[in-house]
Structure formats: C-alpha cells, structure tokens
Amino acid sequence: MSNDNHPSEIDQLKSNRRGLMVVLSSPSGAGKTTLTRRLMAADDNMTMSVSATTRQARPGEVEGHDYYFVSKDQFSAMIENEDFLEYARVFDNHYGTPRAPVEQALTEGRDVIFDIDWQGAQQLEQAAVEDLVKIFILPPNMRALESRLRTRAQDSDETIAKRMSKSESEISRWSEYDYVIVNEDVDKALSDVQAIIQSERMRRRRQMWLGPFVKALIDGG
Numbered sequence: 001m002s003n004d005n006h007p008s009e010i011d012q013l014k015s016n017r018r019g020l021m022v023v024l025s026s027p028s029g030a031g032k033t034t035l036t037r038r039l040m041a042a043d044d045n046m047t048m049s050v051s052a053t054t055r056q057a058r059p060g061e062v063e064g065h066d067y068y069f070v071s072k073d074q075f076s077a078m079i080e081n082e083d084f085l086e087y088a089r090v091f092d093n094h095y096g097t098p099r100a101p102v103e104q105a106l107t108e109g110r111d112v113i114f115d116i117d118w119q120g121a122q123q124l125e126q127a128a129v130e131d132l133v134k135i136f137i138l139p140p141n142m143r144a145l146e147s148r149l150r151t152r153a154q155d156s157d158e159t160i161a162k163r164m165s166k167s168e169s170e171i172s173r174w175s176e177y178d179y180v181i182v183n184e185d186v187d188k189a190l191s192d193v194q195a196i197i198q199s200e201r202m203r204r205r206r207q208m209w210l211g212p213f214v215k216a217l218i219d220g221g
C-alpha cells in the first residue's frame with residue numbers, strides 16, 4: 001500500500017518512466033506542424049523539440065517557439081560543440097535538434113515530439129532505437145499537398161515549386177516508418193497520432209513498474 005507521504009516502490013517506478021521520442025515526418029505541406037501543435041495543446045506530458053535552422057523565418061514564426069533561427073556560422077559552431085542530437089541539410093538549409101532540452105525532458109519522463117525529416121529519423125534511430133516511435137504523414141493526393149502549401153501562404157512560388165519537386169523523394173521514405181497516416185481530415189489524423197502514442201506508452205517494456213506490481217499481486221499484496 002502507499003500513501004501520499006510514503007510512495008510505494010511501484011509508485012516510484014511509475015514516476016521513473018523514461019519518455020518516448022515521437023518523430024513526425026512528411027513531405028512539406030502534409031500537415032506535420034499542424035498536428036504537432038494540436039498534439040502539444042492536448043497533451044500536458046508532451047514536449048516539442050524546437051530545432052535550430054539556417055532558413056529565414058516565415059511571417060508569423062517566432063524565435064524559440066517555431067525554430068531557433070541561426071546563421072550558418074552559429075550552426076557550424078553548434079555542430080563543433082556537439083550541441084546537436086542530429087542534424088541534416090534539407091532544401092538548401094541546415095536543420096538540427098538541440099540535444100540538451102531533449103535529454104532533460106526524457107529524463108523527467110516527458111515524451112518528446114520531433115518534426116524532422118527522414119535523415120533526422122535515421123540518426124535518432126541509431127542513437128535511441130528503444131525510445132523511438134516513427135510516424136509518417138501522407139497527403140490524400142498531390143493536388144491537396146500543393147494547395148496546402150499555397151493556402152499556408154508563407155512561401156514564394158519558387159519555394160513552393162522546389163518543395164513540390166522534392167515531395168516525391170520525401171514520400172518514397174514512407175516504408176522506413178513504424179506508422180503511416182493519411183492526413184485527409186485533420187481531426188481524424190490527430191486522433192490517430194494520439195492512439196499510436198497511447199499504445200506505445202502501454203508497451204510492456206516501457207511499463208517498468210509491472211514486474212514488482214505482478215510480484216506483489218501474486219504475493220497477495
């Protein structure tokens with residue numbers, strides 16, 4: 001038995017849980033930023049990894065919230081200092097995941113969500129396969145993808161054309177992921193992501209308290 005003053009061994013193990021690393025990847029415009037933001041708003045145990053990038057901020061993007069916007073020199077210095085958990089070049093820009101906030105969140109038992117590309121997913125897999133859940137988001141069709149990039153209204157025609165031309169090679173990575181969601185209806189896609197995360201949290205190997213709990217159960221506790 002436990003009370004507020006003396007948590008049992010099982011309660012302590014429950015609070016010792018190590019967080020999940022949830023990667024969302026997709027071609028540009030398929031909806032990963034939207035889904036990540038909605039997930040964060042709905043889940044107190046979720047931390048979002050904020051990447052550093054050398055790309056220009058889009059209208060409305062906020063430093064430290066959407067990205068850390070850095071110069072190429074600052075990015076190189078961060079690589080040099082081993083500040084990144086992973087980094088990659090995407091669409092002529094550099095993107096990297098700062099290491100320290102992720103490690104702190106995981107140690108505190110918080111789940112971390114990453115909006116990163118397939119190169120980043122592969123690097124995280126090498127570093128932390130046990131903690132990783134990889135989800136790929138597809139658009140319902142290519143017309144919808146282009147129209148979403150246009151209605152987002154944050155990129156020039158040239159940038160949109162470049163992103164569309166790379167979308168096929170991005171999409172070709174779908175089979176490297178554990179789960180694939182077609183984002184047609186955003187509410188449905190969000191509930192699919194939430195179902196995946198909930199199931200992954202319930203995996204036996206992630207519930208470290210189960211062994212002592214079952215022992216206590218059998219011993220008549």
Ligand SMILES: Nc1nc2c(ncn2[C@@H]2O[C@H](COP(=O)(O)OP(=O)(O)O)[C@@H](O)[C@H]2O)c(=O)[nH]1
Nearest residue numbers: 028029051088090095096097115116117119120
């Ligand atoms: N490997 C890696 N990819 C990233 C990182 N941050 C963002 N990306 C990816 O870079 C690509 C371009 O991102 P962005 O310029 O914000 O455009 P978006 O795809 O339209 O949201 C997307 O595929 C992101 O998932 C990162 O830290 N590491």
Ligand SMILES: Nc1ncnc2c1ncn2[C@@H]1O[C@H](COP(=O)(O)OP(=O)(O)O)[C@@H](O)[C@H]1O
Nearest residue numbers: 028029030031032033034148152183184185186
């Ligand atoms: N299911 C959906 N149906 C219609 N529009 C969507 C849907 N999901 C996202 N969008 C819109 O598409 C645009 C691109 O989404 P965004 O989340 O920025 O994509 P990504 O981060 O993958 O580039 C945004 O304007 C967003 O509001």
